[in-house]
Amino acid sequence: MTDTTSELVSKESVFQRINWVDLGPFIALAVLVVVxxxxxxxxxxxxxxxxxxxxxxxxxxxxxxATFVISSGCLDLSVGSMAAFAAGAMILFMNWLVPTWGANAIPAGIVFVLCVGALCGLVNGLVVTLGKIEPFIVTLGTMGVYRAFITFMSNGGSIPIDRSLREPFRPLYFGTVMGIPIPVLVCAAVAIVGSFILYKTKFGRRCAAVGANVEVARFSGISVGRIRTLAFVIQGICVAIAAICYVPRLGAATPTTGLLWELQVITAVVIGGTALRGGKGHIWGSLAGAVILEFIANLMVLSDFISEYLVAAVQGVIIIVAMLIQRFSRRS
Amino acid sequence: MIKRTMFALAGAVALLGAAPALAQDTKVIAVSIPAATHGWTGGVVYHAEAAAKEVKAAFPNIDVIVNTSPSAVAQVGVLEDLVATRKPDALVILPFTSEELTGPVQSVKEAGTFITVVDRGLTDETIQDLYVAGDNIAVGSTTAQFLLEELGKGDVVVLRGIPTVIDDERIQGFQDALEGSDIKILDIQYANWNRDDAFKVMQDFLAKYPKIDAVWANDDDMLLGVLEATQQAGRTDIKFALGANGMKEIIEKVMEGDEITPISTPYPPSMIKTAIYLTAANLNGQAPVRGKVILDAPRITKENAQEFYFPDSPF
Known part of the structure; x- marks a missing residue:
């Protein structure tokens, strides 16, 4: 225990090193761009x-x-299913409002889906903390539950958005402000708010403390359950925001929406420098991780020399190499 | 949805031994299909339930029980329950996987049941009495034939699904039909029969190739993602964007006389209906049906689109 306490102290006193660690995923990203x-x-x-x-x-x-959840020492496998469920629920709600509300159904749908996301996150968090069950198992369970909900709501087919909403809603994915796509601005805003909460508030520091060492955190009077539940709620709200940007892209939710997103999200967070076992989270690193993953997939199509059968293997190798670059830069 | 749940419950109750309640001469057709986890299987469930209702109404002496299973293991369980509790006169099965289901279907057959296999063949063909399936090679070649006639020459990109026999056959049919022609396949990539993945792959295709004459997604669900990506890019060089399967959203486009998507090719989930009807014909009227029924993949055009359109189906 004394070990961990001193580690915490030293981390705070030598913060220049932390900045250097944060650079790792961006170096990997730069290398990838050059390649x-x-x-x-x-x-x-x-x-x-x-x-x-x-x-x-x-x-x-x-x-x-996910950076919050993982930083607090938990894991959420349900995000992909939750995104599909949230998107489906949002579309059904908006379609239901359209006859009376017209295009106002869109802001109403946005508020609604944020509540749905927060609620889904709350369920995950409460079962994990009150039930004292491993988050891996709990969210594996809710992953199936949310996926089944979207399949049930769509009858296995797809839930399309009402035609009259298609055009007014479309800009939320395809539109730009001063040349920057709106989803990118939304993502930046989420990250700015997220990093403020994680780095500048008491809750954020407690989050990392809980993830670094539960026992120490508990003895210092931190309510571990409350912190972790809140982290899951934040995760749920983020999933809802993602769903808001997702729906206008294809204008529908299907049972295959968000399939395997949970793995991509966890990979992005880990590439970004956050340890899977908890502790300090790196929000901007997580974003870099997400961009790295998408760049890799893009390069697979743009390059001519990789057989379509081997794409997944090459992707796997690049992810591991990106991790190595990140680790290497941390050591130096 | 509620109807389906009640149906499943009724099926389960029947399976659990309500058999004596039925009259002696009532014949039972058990239908075992995958649960609706994506568009195509959603369509299978829809058409199986519709066929069950119609057959029961037409032939009061035939009872049809539809069971959906979320996995191969669950489907094996359904078959075991069938053999143990109630010997159906016929089994119509769309197997999850060929290997895992072959043994269990064999044991149902040994109890004297008529076996109809749909879509995915078992590893031992002697088990089936009747086989109903679509023609995946024709799905590819029909599309290629259209491009040969309407485009003549040019560059096409292709989006394929998930590495399976179905996917391989469609691609093979397409490639073979284009061989030696002036239509060149620029690129083929996997997009997992997923709308989102197809959107991404198509964006990348558009970034990679300044001129694309046509794009073929070997499934209509992917085609919707492709169309969104081309619309966003505002590219005018693409003359045709074609799909396959006959999904209702795409059939609607064909009916409206869409310029980019004037045709589709069917690999219809309604083939389950063909199978149930034929099986009922055998049980009721002793119509000879043993053999193989391979549904062709004709061109769906504006003229015949109505025949392939099911507005109430999820697919």
Whole structure:
């Protein structure tokens, strides 16, 4: 225990080193960009970069929430299913309001889905903390539950958004403000608020303390259950925000929406420098991780020399190499 | 949805031994299909339930029980329960996987049940009395044929699904039909029969190739993602964006005479209905049905689209 306490103190006193650690994923990202340009110069074309970064925002936004959960020493496997469920619930709610509310159904739907997300997160958090069950198991369970909900709501097919809402809602994914796509701005806002909460508030510091050592945190008078539940609620809200940006893209939710997002999110957070066993979270690193993952997928299509059968293998290797670059830069 | 739940309950109750309640000469068709986890299986469930209702109404002496299973293991369980509790006169099965289901279906057959296999064949063909399936090679070649006629020459990109026999056959049919022609396949990538993945892959195709004459997604669900990506890019070089399967959203486009998507090719989930009807014909009227029924994949155009359109189906 004395070990961990001194570690906490030293971490706070030598904060220059922390900044250096934060740089790791960005170095990996820079290397990837250079490699990408060498493979296909089109990689750096403004359209391609905009496309890919916009696509990365779903995983990025959810990864901000996951940084809280993982930093507090938990894990949430239900995010992909939750995103699909939230998107489906949002569409059904808006379609139901359209006849009376018209285009006002969109803001109402946004408020509604934020509540749904927060509630889903609350369920995860309460079962984990009150039930004292491993978060891995709890969220594995709710992953199935939320996935079944969306399948049930759609009858296995798809839940399309009402035609009259399609056009007014579309800009939320495809629109830009001063050349920057709206989802990217939303993602940046989420990350700014997230890093304020995680780094500047009492809750954020307690989050990391709980993740670093539960026993020490408990003895210092921190309510571990409350902190972790809140982390899950933040995760749920982030999933809802991602769903808000997701729905206007294809205008529908299906049982295959958000499939395997949980793994991408966890990978993004870990590439970003947050330890899977908890402790200090790196929100901007998580975002870089999300962009790295999407860049890799993009490069697989843009390059000509990788057989379509081997794409997954190459992706896996690149992720591991990105982790190595990140670790290497941490040591130096 | 409620109806389906009640149906499943009724099926379960029947399976648990309500058999004596039925008259002696009532014949039972058990239908075992995958649960609705994506569009196509959603369509299978819809058409199986519709067929069950219609067959029961037409032939009062035939009872049809529909069971959906979320996994291969669950489907094996359903078959075991069938053999143990109630010997159906016929079993119509769309197997989750060929290998795992072959043995269990064999044991149902040994109890004297007529076996109809749909879509995915078992590893031992001698088990089935009747086999009903679509033609995946034709799905690819019909599309390719259209491009040969309407495009003649040009560059196409292809989005394929998940590495399976179904996917391989469609791609093979497409490639074989184009071989030696002036239509060149620029690129083929997996998009997992998923709308989102197809959107991403298509964005990347558009960034990679300045000129694309046509795009083929070997499933209509993916085509919806493709169309969204091309619309966003505002590219005018793409003359055709085609899919496959005959999903209702795409059939609607075909009916409206869409310029980019004027056709589709069916691999219809309603084939389960063909199978149930044929099986009932055998039980009721002794119509000979043993053999293989391979549904063709004709071109769905504006003229015949109505035949392939099911507005109430989830697919």
């Amino acid at each position: 990408g340009y060498l493979i296909n110069p089109d990689f750096l074309s403004p359209t391609n970069i905009t496309n890919v970064v916009t696509r990365a925002t779903f995983i990025g936004i959810i990864a901000v929430g």
